[in-house]
Amino acid sequence: MNAPGPVARTVDRVASRALGLPGARTGYTVRTERVPVRDGVVLLATHFAPDTAYPLGTVLVRTPYGRDSPLDVVSARTLAARGYHVLVQSCRGTFGSGGVFEPMVDEAADGLDTVAWLRTRDWFDGRLATMGLSYLGWTQWALMTDPPPELKASVVVVGPHDFAEVTHGRGAFTLNDFLGWSAMMTTQEDGGLVRRTVRSLAGRRAMTRAYAGLPLVDAAEPVLRGGAGWYRGWASHPDRTDPFWEPRRVTDALEKAAAPVLLIGGWQDLFLDQTLHQYAALHDRGAEVALTVGPWTHLQVGVSREVAQETLGWLDQHLAGVGARPSPVRIHVTGAREWRDLPEWPPPTTGRVWHAAAGGALLPDGPEVPAPATRFRYDPADPTPTVGGRLLTAGAGVRDNAALEARPDVVAFTGAPLAADLEVVGEPTVELHHTTDNPHADVFVRLCDVDARGRSRNVTDVLLRLDPDRAPGPVRLTLDACAHRFAAGHRLRLLVAGGSHPRFARNLGTGEPAAESSRMVPSVHTVGGARLTLPVPS
Numbered sequence: 001m002n003a004p005g006p007v008a009r010t011v012d013r014v015a016s017r018a019l020g021l022p023g024a025r026t027g028y029t030v031r032t033e034r035v036p037v038r039d040g041v042v043l044l045a046t047h048f049a050p051d052t053a054y055p056l057g058t059v060l061v062r063t064p065y066g067r068d069s070p071l072d073v074v075s076a077r078t079l080a081a082r083g084y085h086v087l088v089q090s091c092r093g094t095f096g097s098g099g100v101f102e103p104m105v106d107e108a109a110d111g112l113d114t115v116a117w118l119r120t121r122d123w124f125d126g127r128l129a130t131m132g133l134s135y136l137g138w139t140q141w142a143l144m145t146d147p148p149p150e151l152k153a154s155v156v157v158v159g160p161h162d163f164a165e166v167t168h169g170r171g172a173f174t175l176n177d178f179l180g181w182s183a184m185m186t187t188q189e190d191g192g193l194v195r196r197t198v199r200s201l202a203g204r205r206a207m208t209r210a211y212a213g214l215p216l217v218d219a220a221e222p223v224l225r226g227g228a229g230w231y232r233g234w235a236s237h238p239d240r241t242d243p244f245w246e247p248r249r250v251t252d253a254l255e256k257a258a259a260p261v262l263l264i265g266g267w268q269d270l271f272l273d274q275t276l277h278q279y280a281a282l283h284d285r286g287a288e289v290a291l292t293v294g295p296w297t298h299l300q301v302g303v304s305r306e307v308a309q310e311t312l313g314w315l316d317q318h319l320a321g322v323g324a325r326p327s328p329v330r331i332h333v334t335g336a337r338e339w340r341d342l343p344e345w346p347p348p349t350t351g352r353v354w355h356a357a358a359g360g361a362l363l364p365d366g367p368e369v370p371a372p373a374t375r376f377r378y379d380p381a382d383p384t385p386t387v388g389g390r391l392l393t394a395g396a397g398v399r400d401n402a403a404l405e406a407r408p409d410v411v412a413f414t415g416a417p418l419a420a421d422l423e424v425v426g427e428p429t430v431e432l433h434h435t436t437d438n439p440h441a442d443v444f445v446r447l448c449d450v451d452a453r454g455r456s457r458n459v460t461d462v463l464l465r466l467d468p469d470r471a472p473g474p475v476r477l478t479l480d481a482c483a484h485r486f487a488a489g490h491r492l493r494l495l496v497a498g499g500s501h502p503r504f505a506r507n508l509g510t511g512e513p514a515a516e517s518s519r520m521v522p523s524v525h526t527v528g529g530a531r532l533t534l535p536v537p538s
Helices: 006-019 070-080 107-118 135-143 163-168 175-187 193-212 230-236 243-248 272-284 305-320
Strands: 028-036 042-050 058-063 085-090 128-133 151-157 261-268 289-297 329-333 338-342 349-357 361-364 374-378 410-415 422-426 429-436 442-450 456-465 475-478 482-486 491-497 523-537
Touching (some): 006 070, 006 305, 028 107, 070 305, 128 135, 261 482, 289 305, 329 482, 349 410, 442 482
Parallel strands (some): 128 151
Antiparallel strands (some): 028 042, 349 523, 374 523, 422 482, 442 456
């Protein structure tokens, strides 16, 4: 058992000030725990124990990223210094824990066994909470498939519950995020910081080649180096109803979760749709749930002051009985750069319609004006590139779309400067009059905000892999949810393309399994018009 030294105490003070947290209430000590689970595997954990006779409860954090990661250590220390026992546990097969790491598959059983072990500790008083972001959110949902009675609160930050949906929910494999994540997991325990940095720089070049290579699973081998055996399965099972995905979804938790849940998401986070689905499922059945959505990407959430403050506030409210959240839903309105309290999500809205018209115009309201057909050629050998958006990796979020819009395989429709501010809150929809000469094709649609200087920045988008047997008629697309103010003088711009690579695996144009195929056939897209419906607050 060790108390934090002078450097650690200084880091704690600096972190607390940076995150806007109240001062420490107590000191704490740190020790390593060994937690046996049902199959004999032993999981290692770091226990941050507050130096108080009146602790506020226990917070469980289950992670595959190591118990010394800066985000987890800072959050664990700040909570321990405010009276909470914190147990940061390495998932099986990672950072000294026994067994083999198979993403998602063992987390329910291991989480329940960890709670059973907690019940045997004299320092555990029966008040339990969970917290964590990304995969650490998954471990929380896994535990809530059979929620222990001691669980009093959870804080799920940008955490998924259905991995089939996040890998293949748009019909195309989410290549960038999950090849990148798999490669990271194979090297995260290799050597020290310098060695990992050198390998990371070399790995970027190898990753670029892997994204461009075909077939998908073979092209990944140089970066996976025989590791991450799960990746081939993920890429090779596009049917989300395939039994392969059953151990990789914990949707039952949305019907069984009993303790209050705080959900935190980001408008540019890759798991945004999962977070909003979780909120809707819990809210609709009357469970106690709160939602915060900020302007963040996936990597920005962990260093957010709002996230740190709301996490501590939620734990204080539901474990210590102190304080109360001011409103069930808080959202950040981008463009306006302001936070807004709401009673629920989504708020009441009315649809405002815009039509694509001749000359690349985007016209508000009024009758639909037929637009001359616009054609572009999508070539999978030179796929339309990803620019920003809901990515896991660096380069995510709001970006300048000028280079994307200049490509010949992208069509743009642009509105006139707005006479007044236009606020959009919810999920925009597009009915696209669209055909292709190849039934095997994707459509990518993006809504951008063009400022007075002509800079075009993405707000929301969607990709859809078209059904080759679809009936004739408009293609209906629902863009990702957003909360954005288009300022007076700004213009709306609607982009249409045939893909976004490597965010999504390109459509090869053949109908052959993308994971094993390398043959490519281009497609010519014809856009005959579009109807954009924007949800505007009532």
